[in-house]
Amino acid sequence: MSEFESSSFNLSEIGKILYKRRWTIAVFFLVVTTFVTLATMLQKDVYLATAVIRIESEAPNIVGFKEVVALGAQNYWASKEYYETQFRIIKSRPILEQVIQKMRLDENPPFAGASDPPELLAGMVSVNPIKNSQLVEIGVEYYDMNTAVEICNMLVKVYRDQNLATKIDATREALEWLKKERSGRANSVKEAEQGLHQFLVDHNIVSFEERQNVVAKRVQDLSDALTEAKRARIASEVAYNEATQLKKQGNALAIPEVLDNKLIQNLKEELVLLEKEKSKLAAKWKPDHPGMQKVQGQINELQDQIGKEIDHLIEGLRATYTMDQSRENKLDSELEQTKKEALDLSDLEIQYRVKKREAESEGMLFDEIQKRQKETEINKSLPDITNNVRIIEEAIAPEHPSPIRPRRKLSIILGAVLGLLGGIGLTFFLEYLDTTIKSADDLERNVKAPFLGIIPSFTTDEEAVPDELFTHRYPKSSITESCRSIRTNISFSSAGKQLKRLLVTSAGPQEGKSTAVINMGIIFAQGGKRVLIVDSDLRRPRLHRAFKVSRKKGLTNVIMGEASLADVIIPTEVPGVSLIPCGPIPPNPSELLGTERMRQISNDMADMFDLVLFDSPPVVAVTDAVVMSKIVDGVVLIAKAGKTTSEIVRKASRQLEDVQAHILGTVINDFNIRSAGYRYYYYYYHYRSREGDESGGTDKVVRKRVKRRHGEHHSGEHRGSESSGGESGGEGQA
CATH class of the missing domain: 3.40.50.300 (P-loop containing nucleotide triphosphate hydrolases)
Structure with missing residues (x-):
C-alpha cells in the first residue's frame, strides 16, 4: 500500500510526497508554462465588432386580423423556442453564404483557402441575447477591426432582409394555395348539398320526427296487445294442463269446466238415480236378471256419454290454448318487425345527420378559405414595417481598437498555475500507482x-x-x-x-x-x-x-x-x-x-x-x-x-x-x-x-x-x- 492510500494520510505526509517528487513537479511546471507562453506569443490578435438588433416577439399588426404567416411567437414557451430558432438562423449556412457572396470574402484569406468558408465564418460569429429585453448582440471576431465591422453590419442586414423575405414568400405561396383550394371547395359544397337532398328522396322521408312518432305509437300498441295475449295464453295453458292432469288421475269430474257444464251435471244426476235403482233391484234380483242387466246397460250408456262430453270439453280447452298461443306469436313478430323499422329509421337519421354535418362543414370551410384569401391579399400589399427585426446599433470601429485575445499575461499566469497544479496532481497520481514499500509504516500496515x-x-x-x-x-x-x-x-x-x-x-x-x-x-x-x-x-x-x-x-x-x-x-x-x-x-x-x-x-x-x-x-x-x-x-x-x-x-x-x-x-x-x-x-x-x-x-x-x-x-x-x-x-x- 502506498503512502497515498494510508488511512493516516495527513499534511505531513503530503509534504513528504511533494518534496520527494519535487523534480517531477518542477519539470511538469516548466514544460506546461513554456508551452503556454510560446503558444500565446504565436497567436494573432483577434478583434471583435458588435451590432445590436431587436427581435420582437410579435410583428406589428396593422389591419387587426391574424396574418397567414405571423412573425414572432404567441406565448412564453413558444417565444423561448422562437428566439432560440432565430439565434440559429443568424448563424445558418444560407445567411452566411449570402454574406460571403455579397462581400466577396471567398476571394481573400483566410476564406480563399478554406474548404468550407461558411463553416469558418460561423466560428467567428457569436449571438448573445441581452437579458430581460428583446435585444440581441451579434458579434464578429476577425484579425482586422475594419473587416470585422463590415462583416458584422452585412450579417445583420442580410438576416433582417431574409426574415422579411421569408414572410413574403410564404404569404405568396399561401395565397396561391388558398385560391386553388377555394375553387375545389366550392364544388365540394355543391356536391354535399345535392347528396343530402337525394338521400331524403331515396328513402321517402319528409320529416324524421313525424315518422319516428308514428313508429313509436305502433310499438306501444303492439306491446300492450302482446301483453294481453300473453295473459290469455297463460290462462288457457293452465286450464288445459290442469284438465289433462285430472283426467290422467281418473278424476275428470273434478275439472272446473266440467263442474260448470250443465249437460254433464244433468247426466251425473241421471246416473245417480240409476245407481240407486240398481241398488234396490240388487236386493231382489241376481246380476244376470234381465231387469238388472237393463239398468246396468243404462248406467253404462250414461257413463260413456259423460266421458265423451268431458273429452269434448278438454279438446275445447286445447283449441283455446293453441289459438291464444298463435295470437301471441303473431303479435310478438309484428312488434319485432316494428322495432326493427324504428332502428332502421334511427340509422337513416344518423346517416342523414352525418351527411348534413359534412355539407355544413364544407360550407363553413369554404367561407373560411374565402375569408382568409381576402385577408392574405391585404397582407401581401402591406409595407416593410411588418418586419419584426430592427437594427438598433450598427457596428463601428473604435479609434484605437484593442484585441479581445490573446490575453497574454493572463494566459501565462493561468499556464503557470495549471503547470503547478498539474505537476502536483501528477505527483499524487504517481504516488498512488507506487505500491512499493518505502517506510516502516508501510511494512507495519501490511x-x-x-x-x-x-x-x-x-x-x-x-x-x-x-x-x-x-x-x-x-x-x-x-x-x-x-x-x-x-x-x-x-x-x-x-x-x-x-x-x-x-x-x-x-x-x-x-x-x-x-x-x-x-x-x-x-x-x-x-x-x-x-x-x-x-x-x-x-x-x-x-x-x-x-x-x-x-x-x-x-x-x-x-x-x-x-x-x-x-x-x-x-x-x-x-x-x-x-x-x-x-x-x-x-x-x-x-x-x-x-x-x-x-x-x-x-x-x-x-x-x-x-x-x-x-x-x-x-x-x-x-x-x-x-x-x-x-x-x-x-x-x-x-x-x-x-x-x-x-x-x-x-x-x-x-x-x-x-x-x-x-x-x-x-x-x-x-x-x-x-x-x-x-x-x-x-x-x-x-x-x-x-x-x-x-x-x-x-x-x-x-x-x-x-x-x-x-x-x-x-x-x-x-x-x-x-x-x-x-x-x-x-x-x-x-
Missing part, C-alpha cells in the same frame, strides 16, 4: 509483526571487500550501527524465550536477504555469540561466494547422510562466524528441507552454536521458506525499499501465518536515508558518521560512498552488490 529496523544503502571503494562483509570491515560505521539496532530489536522480541534458530527470508527475489543474513551474523558475533550461517537456499545459493569458499560439500550432503556437520562447517574470516554452504543443488529442495532429518540437523546446530541463521529462497517464489519456518524459532522478513510491493509482502506474510510461523519482525533493506520524510534516520546516520571521523575516520570513505549511492538512487541507476553474481541472479544487498 505485516502483523514489529518493525526491526533498516539497512541503509551502501557501497565501498575497495573491490577486495564484498558488500556482504561491510559490518565486519567497518564496525563503527552508521550502517553497522543500524544492523546493531536490528540485533537489539530481535533480542527484545524474544520476550524471554531463547532464540537459537532464525530464518531470514524475503517476499520476492533480489531483495537483499543474503546480505542481511551475513551482516546479522557478523553483528551477533561482534556481540559475543558463536554464530553459524547456513545457506539453505538450495536453488540459487550464494553465501559461499560472499565468504569465498567452495560449496562442493554442504547442507545437502549432511541431509543425505554423505557427511557430518563437522565435515561441512567452515570457519570464516569473521571471528565467531562459521558457515555451512549449500552443497550440491538437489532436484527436490522442498522435500529435503521438510524431512525429519533436517529437523534433527537443525537441533544439532543449535546445540553446537549460540545462534543459527538460515538463508532461504523467497517465500512467494517457492515453498522452501514456508517449510523451513516450521523448524526455526523465528522468521525475519526482508523487504527492499522502493522495490518490494505491498501486495507481495502481504502474500508472503499470509503464507507464513497459514503455517503458524513465528514472524519476529520485518527489516527494510537498501533504504535511502536522505529521502524526504525520513530526517530522523538521516540525522542519526550523520551523527554516527561524525562519531566515526572523530574515532579514526573509519566511516569517512563510507559516508562519501553513501552520498554517491544516494545520488545514484535519485537518478534511477540503482545498483545492488550482487549485480555481478552469476548464480545468485542479483539476490543480495540493495
